[in-house]
Every structure is written in structure tokens, then in C-alpha cells.
Amino acid sequence: MDGNRHGKARGDEERAFLESYDPSAFERLSVAVDVVVLTAAEGELRALLVRRREHPDAGRWALPGGFMGPREGLDEAARRVLAGKAGLTGVFLEQLYTFGEPERDPRTRIVSVAYYALVAPERLAGLEEPGEVALARLTVPWPGEGGGPVGAELSPGAPLELAFDHADILGAAVRRVRGKLDYAPIGLELLPERFTLRELRLVHEAVLARPLNKDSFRRRLLASGLLAPTSEREAGTEHRPAELYTFARQAASKENP
Amino acid sequence: MDGNRHGKARGDEERAFLESYDPSAFERLSVAVDVVVLTAAEGELRALLVRRREHPDAGRWALPGGFMGPREGLDEAARRVLAGKAGLTGVFLEQLYTFGEPERDPRTRIVSVAYYALVAPERLAGLEEPGEVALARLTVPWPGEGGGPVGAELSPGAPLELAFDHADILGAAVRRVRGKLDYAPIGLELLPERFTLRELRLVHEAVLARPLNKDSFRRRLLASGLLAPTSEREAGTEHRPAELYTFARQAASKENP
DNA sequence: AAAATAGTGTCTATGAGACACTATAGT
DNA sequence: ACTATAGTGTCTCATAGACACTATTTT
Secondary structure: OOOOOOOOOOOHHHHHHHHOOOHHHOOOEEEEEEEEEEEEEOOEEEEEEEEOOOOOOOOOEEOOEEEOOOOOOHHHHHHHHHHHHHOOOOOEEEEEEEEOOOOOOOOOOEEEEEEEEEOOHHHHOOOOEOOOEEEEEEEOOOOOOOOOOOEEEEEOOEEOOEOOOHHHHHHHHHHHHHHHOOOOOOHHHHOOOOEOHHHHHHHHHHHHOOOOOHHHHHHHHHHOOOEEEEEEEOOOOOOOOOEEEEEOOOOOOOOOO | OOOOOOOOOOOHHHHHHHHHOOHHHOOOEEEEEEEEEEEEEOOEEEEEEEEOOOOOOOOOEEOOEEEOOOOOOHHHHHHHHHHHHHOOOOOEEEEEEEEOOOOOOOOOOEEEEEEEEEOOHHHHOOOOEOOOEEEEEEEOOOOOOOOOOOEEEEEOOEEOOEOOOHHHHHHHHHHHHHHHOOOOOOHHHHOOOOEOHHHHHHHHHHHHOOOOOHHHHHHHHHHHOOEEEEEEEOOOOOOOOOEEEEEOOOOOOOOOO
């Protein structure tokens, strides 16, 4: 999806037009990029939040974000924010939705293009600074793919105050991930390199917020061809250790009659 | 999904900050809204295109679109475009994706928030003006939900030259509609008030670009509870007339043990 | 009567859930 | 030996496709 189709020759008339074009003739707005960094640990779905130091909404918790630069693309801006505010590179990142209600930011008109990223919890370790950066548990008030705002809390029963319309953005992220979970291998993005089927199932359960059938989960995932067994097993359990799996890049297809 | 949470009292300090805030301190961009108006007729998926009269890309075919006003929301802007450029109100409209590659428009930096609308073909009758406004047949080079740019043509084998990255936007619209078709009642949006099961199936087949099983389509749709039979039948056929159905607003649920 | 599609009943293949059973680690 | 989970085999149920058959309209 790139629009780079403009290397071809343009007519003289068009070139003259472009040179005399005055961009200030149109209304211009601020465009921001906000990123929902999601992870799953201990049966919970969590997101990275940053405490705002400046007005407006100073003191409230916000998604990591930033304004678009004039020369960068949207995905590029989202990756810049991710690297700058969370030190993350090479993670799953996808555009989510664009929020543009006139009153969503009291300063001026800001259109925000929201992204979401999926990260294994290990990659977020050490990132938390109490009172500044937090990995907050998401509280989803609707089942399935209902939709609507989603809250965040650091300890049970103590919801964080979210800035702007960021509860709506969190809601859109949860909805998207829940919907995508059973036809795209996004559960794998939330786990380390090697993992057991049990860990993968717990991630799915954390995202969907409902228990899954153990047996059919196993069969379905093994049949998908997305998992490659290593010959290793987990260690340090107080029961029979499970086999460790890896994400198999090449999805096994079954297009044969 | 609105961000209107700002009626609450703000502190004096914050109020003073807002009054002294200078919006021009940030880079500002142009934000546009483009709408893919989709319809299905004669087994084909079609989109409304407008011939550009001005540079850049004068003479090429583009999606109906316009720049965002400073006071309106995104959905609002999309509905304004839809009413102004196609005379359509009260149709299904949903945000699609936001395109923001730096080089997508040669004038200046324009971020475009794309929407798609679904309309019954009757509502687009009389809208076409040869050479100016066209309902073009979409040529989708990928099966299923593959993704990628999509072309448009008025007659077979004569593709239209599309402006900017609008082939990518068409591709995103087709992908979305195909993906949503079997879990959301969007096929109904492409049909008039009353329709036969055959017409509905032909719409689905046009969207998916593959034949569907007649029997299971019938059973699945009837079981969905989305269709309400009228006691009327179609007229003027050269065979047995089929019953006419209507969209049943209240989806019949089956949440009982 | 012929043609063409509407609509029904039934069989089969597939996939998920339920459940029983065996296997293997730590304690 | 006991406990807890891994992993396998089998049964059932729901759903989609295939297919045969009947029904009803126009020409």
C-alpha cells in the first residue's frame, strides 16, 4: 500500500501548476500518531501508558504518541514513536483507526492516527518507571467484540485517569486484537521466541477474556501449520514439562485436491 | 467512539495554558477524506469515480473526496462529501484506513482518511455523467482477502487511469468488504428495501468474486435471523417467482441452553 | 408440455467440544 | 506414591456442501 506512482513524466502544464501551488490556501491541521503497545502476562491484557507532564490533561495517563513530521509516512512515524518512547524496534505494528472528533483535544484541531503494537512481556521489562511509565491492566467492560471504551488500572479497583479519548483508542485496539486472534497468528507476537502450547493458550484467553477448550485449541493450532516443534522441553515445572514450539514462518497450505 | 469528555471543570492553571497556546508551533498538514462508494449490480462490484478537472493528476479518475474543515469530525466530513459529490444520505458508511505516504500527493503533504459506503444500485441511477462521473467496474487481481491495489474500468479491457494512490484505497475497500461479508449484514446494504434470496446471493458472489453454494447460502441466511419474509413475491420473471425478503433489524439471538 | 428457477429433505465431510485415558516430570 | 499437567484417542454435535427431488411460474 504505497502511493509511489509518481515517477512517471508529467506534462509541462502540470509542472507549472505544481511550482505555483500555494499550500497555505487550504486549512491545515495537526496530525498525531498514538500507539497502543499491548502485551499479555499473568492472564491479563496490558498496555503501556505514559503520564502526561504537560497541559492539556497534565497528570493523566496517555498512550505514547507524537506529532507527524512533514517528511515521514504514517507507519514510519508510529515506528519512530515506538522506538523513542518505548525503545522498541522490530515488533508487530498495524494501523488501527483514526480519531478526529473536533473536541478530542482542547488545544486545537488534532487528528490522531492510532496504531497498535504487540510485544512479548519480556521486552517491556525494566521499562516501567513508577509514576511516569506504566504497564497497566486493561479493564474491558464488554464481552466478545462488543466495542466501546476500555479502562486501565495498576491495581484492582483503582482505575487510572486516561487523557483525551484514549479510552476509546484502547477499546478499538482490544476489539481489533480479539477479532483477529482466530484467523491471524497474532498470539505468537505476544510470546517469546520459544513457548509451550499452554502459554499460547493463556495468551489467547487473556485477550479474549474467556476460557478456551484445551484439546481443540491444541489440535487447531497444531493443524494450522504455524507452529514448529523444537525437540526441547520447558524446565523448572512442578509437573510434566511441555514441548517448546516456535513460530513456523512458512504456513503449511493444504490447497491440494 | 467520541472523545467528548471535556465538559468537566479544568483547573485555573490549565485554562491559562490553553489560552496562551499557539497552534502554529507545530507542523500542520492537510487532511482529506476520500470515500469509496461501492455498489453491486449484474454480478459486478462497482465504485463511483470522478474525473479530476484540476491538477495534479488532471484527467485521471479519483474517488470523491474533499479537505477536512476545521470544525467537523471525520465521519461528518465523509458524510458531507457523500452528500455533496454523490447526493447520498443515510447510507452505510465506515472508516477504512488512513493513507499518509509522503509522496502520495505531489502538491504537499496530504493525509487522507479513507471511508467506504455501501449503496443499492438504484440510488446511483442517473448520477453518471459520461466523462465526468462514472460507476466503474472493479478489477480485483487477487483472490479472497489477498490485498493490494485494485483497478477500475468502464468497458472490459480498458482500465481507467486512477489518480494518486486511489487504486490502493479501492483495494483496501474490497478487502474490507470481503472480510466483513460473512459475519456482518453488509450484503443487505447493497440491495433495495425488498429483495429475493437469489439477489442477495448474487451480491455476495459479486463481492467475493466466486460462486456460492445455493442451498447452504439459503439455509445460513435464513438461520441468521436477519431476514424477514414478506408475503409477496417477485413479478415479471420467466420462471417461478421467489419470495421477497426484508432486512430484520432485530437479529434473532439463540443464547438459550 | 417445456423451461427455468424456487424451495425441501437427506446424506456426508469437517471441525469443535467433551471426556476418558495414558504419559511423565517434580516432590 | 502422589500431584499436576502433557498429550492421545474417540464420541458427539453443529454446520457446510452435494445432490436428488418436488413446486410453481411464464412461454
